[in-house]
Amino acid sequence: MAVAHELERDRAALRMINPAPYNAEAPPEALAGDITPVELHYVRSNFAVPTHDGSLEIGGAVQSPAMLTLDDLRALPAVEQAVTLECAGNGRLATRPLPIGEPWGDYAVSTSRWTGALLSDVLEQARPTADGVEVRFEGADHGPYHLAPVLPETNREDLAFVRSLALEHATDPAAEILIAYEMNGQPLTPDHGAPFRLIVPNWYAVASVKWLKRIDVLTEPYVGEFQTGHYIYEWPDREHEPVTLMRVRARITDPAPGATIAAGTYTVRGKAWSGSGPVTDVHVSFTGEGDWHPAKLEPPKGLYQWQEWSLDWEASGVGRHSLRARATDAAGNVQPDVPPWNRLGYGNNAIEVSYVDVR
Numbered sequence: 001m002a003v004a005h006e007l008e009r010d011r012a013a014l015r016m017i018n019p020a021p022y023n024a025e026a027p028p029e030a031l032a033g034d035i036t037p038v039e040l041h042y043v044r045s046n047f048a049v050p051t052h053d054g055s056l057e058i059g060g061a062v063q064s065p066a067m068l069t070l071d072d073l074r075a076l077p078a079v080e081q082a083v084t085l086e087c088a089g090n091g092r093l094a095t096r097p098l099p100i101g102e103p104w105g106d107y108a109v110s111t112s113r114w115t116g117a118l119l120s121d122v123l124e125q126a127r128p129t130a131d132g133v134e135v136r137f138e139g140a141d142h143g144p145y146h147l148a149p150v151l152p153e154t155n156r157e158d159l160a161f162v163r164s165l166a167l168e169h170a171t172d173p174a175a176e177i178l179i180a181y182e183m184n185g186q187p188l189t190p191d192h193g194a195p196f197r198l199i200v201p202n203w204y205a206v207a208s209v210k211w212l213k214r215i216d217v218l219t220e221p222y223v224g225e226f227q228t229g230h231y232i233y234e235w236p237d238r239e240h241e242p243v244t245l246m247r248v249r250a251r252i253t254d255p256a257p258g259a260t261i262a263a264g265t266y267t268v269r270g271k272a273w274s275g276s277g278p279v280t281d282v283h284v285s286f287t288g289e290g291d292w293h294p295a296k297l298e299p300p301k302g303l304y305q306w307q308e309w310s311l312d313w314e315a316s317g318v319g320r321h322s323l324r325a326r327a328t329d330a331a332g333n334v335q336p337d338v339p340p341w342n343r344l345g346y347g348n349n350a351i352e353v354s355y356v357d358v359r
């Protein structure tokens, strides 16, 4: 159970967006390293941190329902992998017209090393029946939901955080979906889903259900506020689509936005990531349209984490410069100049602009 001083300690270095439920961005320096320290990892929660009784129920359309504990999960083969998590609402504040929702800047993104059991192992033990189509994941958090339900049938008085995945995806060992119980080698903290949570690589982090309480195999597709209400791209001009893979995105981490640097050679550094990765190239511009220079892109250190890139910039011209980085991924996706507008403000991966003064 989360105690106040524990939460206070875990939240001290973050940039608060909303005190209750607690939502906060990573400070920019959190992106400097390969792995984000736990206390710098952004937090996004739809409800207050819940109590969790330590058990995980596996049921629904399965032949062997089970009740698992942390020890049961630890007894399964452990997988450790670095995974970049990004909130689908990251960058919402830069979208025009401004959608409703948490006003995220650009720092609802972080990378940790997650350790846990493979979801595919847990589901194999439970033996889904032949008519299973999806898997439903329920968090222990719930509460009143008066903000802006999209689905008319939403229970505004007491809503739980529930998501689903296709059975084929959930049972695929190659998808490497974890029921994670450690973050950077430590037990999960209350804000990040203690005692265990889902980690779905490559997907926007809404899929990575925290405080996991129940897993049920379903014989019908799941309908619910956080699955078919919110977290849907409501395009103005075409079919709505569910929010799934992270869109390709690059970020300049050095120099910091608004920094003043001395004239001379400056090594510009940054990160780039995509749920359809790896990232295959990053180009950097210093003036605006037309002067894209290829950056040196480091190979991925893992399948599911951001990549580092750098470029030596001859910063000889005294004055203000507008810096932009633009990434392309293995699927051929390139960052757009203008965010792809949708009513709820998801998936803004437009090229970011920061300025730097050379003195």
Ligand SMILES: Nc1nc2c(c(=O)[nH]1)N[C@H]1C(S)=C(S)[C@@H](COP(=O)(O)O)O[C@H]1N2
Pocket (backbone or CB within 6 Å): 041, 042, 043, 044, 045, 046, 047, 085, 086, 087, 088, 138, 139, 140, 141, 161, 191, 192, 193, 204, 205, 206, 207, 208, 209, 210, 211, 212
């Ligand atoms: N149970 C539960 N899981 C959840 C959420 C939530 O509100 N409740 N928020 C989701 C969203 S929208 C994001 S972006 C990630 C954030 O994970 P973090 O707080 O560890 O960064 O958790 C996801 N899992």
Ligand SMILES: [Mo]
Pocket (backbone or CB within 6 Å): 044, 086, 087, 088, 089, 205, 206
């Ligand atoms: Mo999110």
